Amino acid sequence: MSLVAEDVVVTYGRRPGILSRGRTPAAPALDGVGLTLGKGRIVALVGESGSGKSTLARCLVGMQEPAAGSVSVDGTDLTTLRGRRLKDFRRRVQMIYQDPYESLIPRQRVRDIVAEGLAIHGVPRAERDERVREALTAVGLTPVESFLDRRPFELSGGQRQRVAIAGSLVLEPAYLIADEPVSMLDVSVRAGVLGLFGELRRTRELGILLITHDLATAVHVADRIVVMHRGRIVEEGPARQVTAEPAHDYTRALLAATPDLGRP
Ligand SMILES: Nc1ncnc2c1ncn2[C@@H]1O[C@H](COP(=O)(O)OP(=O)(O)OP(=O)(O)O)[C@@H](O)[C@H]1O
Helix, strand or coil: CEEEEEEEEECCCCCCCCHHCCCCCCCCCCEEEEEEECCCCCEEECCCCCHHHHHHHHCCCCCCCHHHHHHEEEEEEEHHHHHHHHHHHHHHHEECCCCCCHHCCCCCHHHHHHHHHHHCCCCHHHHHHHHHHHHHCCCCCCCCCCHHHCCCHCCCCHHHHHHHEEEEECCCCCCEEEEEEEECCCHHHHHCCCCHHHHHHHCCCCEEEEECCHHHHHHHHHEEEEEEEEEEEEEEEEHHHHHCCCCCCCHHHHCCCCCCHHHH
């Protein structure tokens, strides 16, 4: 079971038309990027703002079609998925966003937020409550009773992100694509949410892509680190190796900018 991007190219603002005439084409946001996500593994995708991380995330969940290259799940190109198979792919590959406040509907109660995907995917009403409770337990929002009827504004940032994660988990995904999931959170709760990703990888064999601009976050939980710079992968390897013996200048610069890791 794997989710694989191969030689992916994405270029923005290059559509033919009056506006683009005579302009120098923009550099590709992704320029031949390959990445493999397997079961029970956490891959951290690291790079500065604008390096192409979110664009790759959108390609991996099928929200954006590459101009060249491919993304495939278990050997099947995403662009060929239709009907039930496409719906099943959407269930199996879930995206977690940076700002849990924005991704949650403010007036909804936690029980409805977490159950929403179940309704979309046709899970019978009678099963939903039990699955919501299981998911909330899995993300550590216990006792579940005390969270079910709260609304997002009645939760802390860390709790909101856990609710968003529960809303994905309830669908029993195989992969989570988490785009800067802790960067909006208080430093004091980041480790808890990262620890949750580690636990989900162990207990549910989830394959997780953890997108972050911060190497310290990456090394905390990732098995592998992939470093992106200007739309290309400049370095990748086991997390400890990349942080202990960085091979690329850009990785060294990132390390130097990470106080906890940058010391010789
Ligand atoms: N919808 C869009 N239209 C035009 N250009 C875009 C669009 N989305 C991204 N870009 C450009 O593509 C490049 C890669 O952006 P992307 O958001 O993927 O990087 P990122 O590493 O995720 O950055 P950040 O951490 O700031 O989100 C940047 O140069 C960005 O300006």
